[in-house]
Amino acid sequence: xxxxxxxxxxxxxxxxxxxxxxxxxxxxxxxxxxxxxxxxxxxxxxxxxxxxxxxxxxxxxxxxxxxxxxxxxxxxxxxxxxxxxxxxxxxxxxxxxxxxxxxxxxxxxxxxxxxxxxxxxxxxxxxxxxxxxxxxxxxxxxxxxxxxxxxxxxxxxxxxxxxxxxxxxxxxxxxxxxxxxxxxxxxxxxxxxxxxxxxxxxxxxxxxxxxxxxxxxxxxxxxxxxxxxxxxxxxxxxxxxxxxxxxxxxxxxxxxxxxxxxxxxxxxxxxxxxxxxxxxxxxxxxxxxxxxxxxxxxxxxxxxxxxxx
Amino acid sequence: xxxxxxxxxxxxxxxxxxxxxxxxxxxxxxxxxxxxxxxxxxxxxxxxxxxxxxxxxxxxxxxxxxxxxxxxxxxxxxxxxxxxxxxxxxxxxxxxxxxxxxxxxxxxxxxxxxxxxxxxxxxxxxxxxxxxxxxxxxxxxxxxxxxxxxxxxxxxxxxxxxxxxxxxxxxxxxxxxxxxxxxxxxxxxxxxxxxxxxxxxxxxxxxxxxxxxxxxxxxxxxxxxxxxxxxxxxxxxxxxxxxxxxxxxxxxxxxxxxxxxxxxxxxxxxxxxxxxxxxxxxxxxxxx
Numbered sequence: 001x002x003x004x005x006x007x008x009x010x011x012x013x014x015x016x017x018x019x020x021x022x023x024x025x026x027x028x029x030x031x032x033x034x035x036x037x038x039x040x041x042x043x044x045x046x047x048x049x050x051x052x053x054x055x056x057x058x059x060x061x062x063x064x065x066x067x068x069x070x071x072x073x074x075x076x077x078x079x080x081x082x083x084x085x086x087x088x089x090x091x092x093x094x095x096x097x098x099x100x101x102x103x104x105x106x107x108x109x110x111x112x113x114x115x116x117x118x119x120x121x122x123x124x125x126x127x128x129x130x131x132x133x134x135x136x137x138x139x140x141x142x143x144x145x146x147x148x149x150x151x152x153x154x155x156x157x158x159x160x161x162x163x164x165x166x167x168x169x170x171x172x173x174x175x176x177x178x179x180x181x182x183x184x185x186x187x188x189x190x191x192x193x194x195x196x197x198x199x200x201x202x203x204x205x206x207x208x209x210x211x212x213x214x215x216x217x218x219x220x221x222x223x224x225x226x227x228x229x230x231x232x233x234x235x236x237x238x239x240x241x242x243x244x245x246x247x248x249x250x251x252x253x254x255x256x257x258x259x260x261x262x263x264x265x266x267x268x269x270x271x272x273x274x275x276x277x278x279x280x281x282x283x284x285x286x287x288x289x290x291x292x293x294x295x296x297x298x299x300x301x302x303x304x305x306x307x308x309x
Numbered sequence: 310x311x312x313x314x315x316x317x318x319x320x321x322x323x324x325x326x327x328x329x330x331x332x333x334x335x336x337x338x339x340x341x342x343x344x345x346x347x348x349x350x351x352x353x354x355x356x357x358x359x360x361x362x363x364x365x366x367x368x369x370x371x372x373x374x375x376x377x378x379x380x381x382x383x384x385x386x387x388x389x390x391x392x393x394x395x396x397x398x399x400x401x402x403x404x405x406x407x408x409x410x411x412x413x414x415x416x417x418x419x420x421x422x423x424x425x426x427x428x429x430x431x432x433x434x435x436x437x438x439x440x441x442x443x444x445x446x447x448x449x450x451x452x453x454x455x456x457x458x459x460x461x462x463x464x465x466x467x468x469x470x471x472x473x474x475x476x477x478x479x480x481x482x483x484x485x486x487x488x489x490x491x492x493x494x495x496x497x498x499x500x501x502x503x504x505x506x507x508x509x510x511x512x513x514x515x516x517x518x519x520x521x522x523x524x525x526x527x528x529x530x531x532x533x534x535x536x537x538x539x540x541x542x543x544x545x546x547x548x549x550x551x552x553x554x555x556x557x558x559x560x561x562x563x564x565x566x567x568x569x570x571x572x573x574x575x576x577x578x579x580x581x582x583x584x585x586x587x588x589x590x591x592x593x594x595x596x597x
Contacts, residue, residue, distance in 0.1 A: 193594030
């Protein structure tokens with residue numbers, strides 16, 4: 001009886017002890033997490049919810065309390081605005097011009113630099129370096145490259161073809177010109193990730209294929225591509241998301257022109273919010289972006305085989 | 310006999326194809342590298358070119374004489390130096406804040422047990438899908454309500470909310486051996502000491518990579534500072550450069566001198582710490 005008593009008392013003391021340890025760890029854990037969680041909730045989660053809320057109002061930028069609830073009017077207006085669809089079309093065109101090129105060229109350069117060649121470090125530095133520049137520097141340099149009177153391109157193109165386009169003022173060439181600038185700017189990111197992914201492919205797979213007499217094309221198709229699939233999907237999605245949100249290049253280089261040919265979704269959003277002060281409407285455009293880009297991420301997640309792979 | 314010559318011929322043909330391929334590889338890679346360098350050369354060339362050669366129809370890659378007038382002019386006539394200091398302050402403060410709060414929460418999520426931590430981690434990871442520009446309108450109203458328009462804090466705080474650093478550090482902190490942590494606890498280390506004296510020094514390389522990446526991306530921010538910073542004296546370099554290009558009498562030499570000066574600090578960082586920067590990008594690819 002007394003032995004049993006003592007035992008149970010001891011047991012409960014041990015339990016109290018572990019309870020106390022657990023409580024202390026829980027308190028410490030929450031304290032350590034708190035600073036980030038505060039910033040995260042205030043500056044990321046809260047705006048995300050507030051944006052949805054704002055998009056349902058004819059938002060009064062000066063007196064928010066006088067905003068008028070309009071339910072889905074902003075979304076309806078967006079769907080009925082031809083300029084919005086022009087912006088969507090231009091953005092998709094820009095995505096089509098940049099994403100495949102950035103992924104394929106990045107892959108080719110990565111496979112090339114992965115070979116036993118001289119100056120690999122130099123090449124890596126050259127291909128990566130533009131990625132560290134800010135969009136203003138990139139845009140301003142390329143304005144000088146494209147300048148019709150004294151720029152670099154046109155002299156040589158005229159020499160070869162007789163005449164050259166007025167790049168940034170041309171309906172036909174303005175968007176491709178922005179795409180070329182963007183490829184120069186961000187190729188390095190894909191290149192570095194794909195190079196690292198290629199270096200992660202076990203060399204014995206290639207040796208086995210060589211012994212089986214596989215051609216280098218077959219080795220590429222059956223080993224390189226499948227082994228690099230996660231990295232290729234990753235850069236494709238990251239590039240898609242980045243290209244879909246293109247803003248700085250047209251904002252600085254063309255202002256959306258000529259004749260709205262380089263007006264993009266984020267430009268459209270920016271103008272609605274900060275030129276026309278239509279915050280509710282701009283928030284609705286923001287949510288359109290959100291749905292499109294989250295959709296793309298989720299499709300990629302599915303393609304990549306979910307969390308288990 | 311005939312077999313052998315057959316093999317020999319095959320071997321030589323193979324060799325020729327191989328050396329052709331190698332030559333093609335060199336031409337391709339160095340050709341692209343040359344094209345990649347052209348914009349830099351053109352920027353440099355324009356920035357030191359005298360005015361009368363600037364608008365020549367035939368591009369003078371190498372100016373007949375080198376002048377530093379454009380540099381002197383842009384430094385004396387614009388607020389470039391001020392903008393550089395502002396950018397440095399914003400990028401520096403963002404980096405320090407990100408390192409501190411991200412490492413604290415990554416430590417807490419991987420080394421301490423508390424209720425709800427799994428949900429917290431999945432919410433943070435899910436927030437990766439929130440595209441950077443979606444939030445700008447509600448975020449602007451929030452920053453305006455807090456009275457932070459045109460202040461550095463208004464730029465910095467939203468930049469520190471991103472999930473990338475937490476995500477990266479969680480990967481590394483998770484792999485830290487339990488035995489070392491338990492031994493330290495038996496030696497009487499407090500939780501904070503385990504974090505500050507044990508964990509942080511051993512996590513130097515992921516922390517450095519994260520620091521560099523954060524510094525470069527916040528240095529380069531464009532849309533958000535453009536919205537928040539509304540007085541010329543508070544501009545960062547990316548914003549200042551663009552207003553310079555639209556406000557001054559258009560002078561390519563002047564603009565290229567400004568872009569040279571504006572990109573110089575990051576080029577120095579890049580040349581010195583290339584490997585860390587590249588590894589910061591690489592880590593994103595392997596964990597993404």
